[in-house]
């Protein structure tokens with residue numbers, strides 16, 4: 288795995304093509320809304336007497352601004368709290384579009400992850416990778432002799448989209464959280480109780496869930512990829528064992544609606560669907576490993592079509608590798624759930 292390219296692809300690849308979908312807020316429960324973000328992680332917002340609380344900031348300054356415009360179609364109350372579910376750019380890089388006095392809340396590890404991992408990647412992306420990518424696109428464009436051709440028009444559109452996107456990411460500016468916590472944090476806002484909880488490493492070592500206690504709704508961040516293959520990134524502290532355990536524990540709770548990090552809004556079963564995916568895959572890997580197959584052979588033998596998911600298919604071999612490695616490191620019988 289090449290961490291840098293991998294991470295950049297994760298955070299930015301969807302910009303190379305134009306975003307689809309709209310930003311219309313959907314009311315899930317009284318005063319609690321969701322925006323299925325077409326350009327980043329899903330957004331939740333809760334309108335209270337004392338102001339608006341938002342979960343996640345979107346993927347870029349422009350995406351953040353679009354999210355705020357969408358919120359403004361519902362309420363003119365001040366945006367007072369912004370909760371960040373985890374360190375990934377598609378959930379936090381919209382911050383600069385938010386008001387400067389909004390209170391930002393996150394797990395204690397997020398700030399460190401941002402400083403040690405995100406900042407370096409972003410700088411390299413801005414200073415080296417993206418300018419080189421644009422220069423290459425420009426060369427391709429110039430090499431087309433027929434400027435009236437469809438090929439030229441397609442390349443030109445791609446070039447312009449990328450130039451716009453480059454301008455957008457140049458303005459990304461992370462802001463330090465105002466409130467951080469280790470295990471949990473209870474926020475009382477007017478008559479609403481919002482519980483922020485860290486259940487240990489799963490998707491990342493800073494992923495939190497946000498429970499809207501008055502509504503039986505949970506925002507899971509990327510602990511749930513509803514309907515698509517999940518991203519597992521070793522450098523960000525992925526822990527599939529604990530991820531499964533967390534989802535199984537949450538499934539026992541009084542939850543009705545699940546806002547996933549990505550994908551459509553689900554009922555409680557979305558939690559179980561995600562842990563069942565990991566359970567099935569890990570059992571398959573363990574059985575093949577015990578039968579003497581190597582990691583490479585296991586990747587060949589497991590059929591992606593046995594898994595009823597669509598999207599991020601390129602992550603499937605990575606999922607297998609990460610689970611295999613966890614299995615090797617943690618020993619036999621580890622997958623007995």
Ligand SMILES: [Zn+2]
Pocket residue numbers: 373375490509518548
């Ligand atoms: Zn993520």
